[in-house]
Amino acid sequence: MSLLKDMSVKLQIALPVIFIAILLCIALFMGRSNLIESVDKMNATTSQVAEAKDSTAMLISSIYAMRVSAIYAIYDKKSLPRLSKSLDSSELTNQAAILQLQKIPEINKELELFRTAMLAYINFSRDTVLDIFGEKTCWQYRRFRVSTVHC
Structure with missing residues (x-):
C-alpha cells in the first residue's frame, strides 16, 4: 500500500x-x-448465396x-400435347440449376431429395396424366358422359 501513497494521483489513474x-x-x-478468418468465410458465404x-x-x-402445365393438361385437351414438352424442358432446366447448386456441399443431401421428388413428379405426370387423359381414354369418358372432361 505504501507504493500507492508515494505515487501521484495522475500516475495512480494512468497506470491502470x-x-x-x-x-x-x-x-x-x-x-x-480469427476476425479476418470470419470475414473471409462471411464473404465466401455471401458469394455462394x-x-x-x-x-x-x-x-x-x-x-x-411444370405444375401449371400439368393442371392445364388435365382440364384442357389442347394443352395435353404441350405437357410432355413442358416436362422435358423443365427437367433440363432443373438439372442445370441443380448442377449449379451442387457447388455448395452443405446442401447436396437436400438437392438429391429434390431431384428424387422432381423425377417422381415428372414420371407420375408422364405415366398417369398423359395416359389417363390421352387419346386412348378420351372415348371412355365420353361413353360414361363425364361432363367435367372436355375431349
Whole structure:
C-alpha cells in the first residue's frame, strides 16, 4: 500500500489505464486472425448465396411452370400435347440449376431429395396424366358422359 501513497494521483489513474490498453492491444492482436478468418468465410458465404439465389429462383420458376402445365393438361385437351414438352424442358432446366447448386456441399443431401421428388413428379405426370387423359381414354369418358372432361 505504501507504493500507492508515494505515487501521484495522475500516475495512480494512468497506470491502470495503460495496463488495460496494453491488454486490449494484445487481445486485438490475438483475435485479429480469427476476425479476418470470419470475414473471409462471411464473404465466401455471401458469394455462394448470391449465386444460389439465381439457381434457386430458376428451380422454383421451372417447377411452378411444370405444375401449371400439368393442371392445364388435365382440364384442357389442347394443352395435353404441350405437357410432355413442358416436362422435358423443365427437367433440363432443373438439372442445370441443380448442377449449379451442387457447388455448395452443405446442401447436396437436400438437392438429391429434390431431384428424387422432381423425377417422381415428372414420371407420375408422364405415366398417369398423359395416359389417363390421352387419346386412348378420351372415348371412355365420353361413353360414361363425364361432363367435367372436355375431349
